[in-house]
Amino acid sequence: EPEVTQTPSHQVTQMGQEVILRCVPISNHLYFYWYRQILGQKVEFLVSFYNNEISEKSEIFDDQFSVERPDGSNFTLKIRSTKLEDSAMYFCASRGQGGGYEQYFGPGTRLTVT
């Protein structure tokens, strides 16, 4: 069964450093998303991406964040200058064009900022 994959599974970085989190969505999906889950809190929407542009973003997704689909398979989230409060589990999701609108999530990347 097709699934969303994410790399790395765990990333440790120092405050102020740039990180890139990578995702490979399900191959025939056209809508892509990033969410995050701070430890002990609920899952929060960051951004959605369709047709090579951001279709929706939350207040969390400020200028420090960017997304890119550099080729036909990868979808990346970049944080330019990480802060301690960026420590969280980051989930990538994708969905197809069907009317169900269900999103399929990857296993997540745990980002630890020290």
Next chain:
Amino acid sequence: AQSVTQLGSHVSVSEGALVLLRCNYSSSVPPYLFWYVQYPNQGLQLLLKYTSAATLVKGINGFEAEFKKSETSFHLTKPSAHMSDAAEYFCAVRSVGNEKLTFGTGTRLTIIP
């Protein structure tokens, strides 16, 4: 703004007993509703979805949920709990015209042997 309330951050049931996890949404227009399950150290797995077809929705692993517009609820049930059901369960809503899912705070389900 769309919101989801999950009553009970922790629910414990005995193996074989009924599982009932509660979810209420706020919306003037019936949205799309989803239940996801998260096993320890894993991602979110879709259990089931409501998209305005049948109000009683069947999902994987024996779970089902009933959409009740009058109560703005979408509670998740399973007739007989199994040890493998121990996990965190999230209700999520997608408004018509939006892309984002708004999640509830989650309910951690513990199964007592």
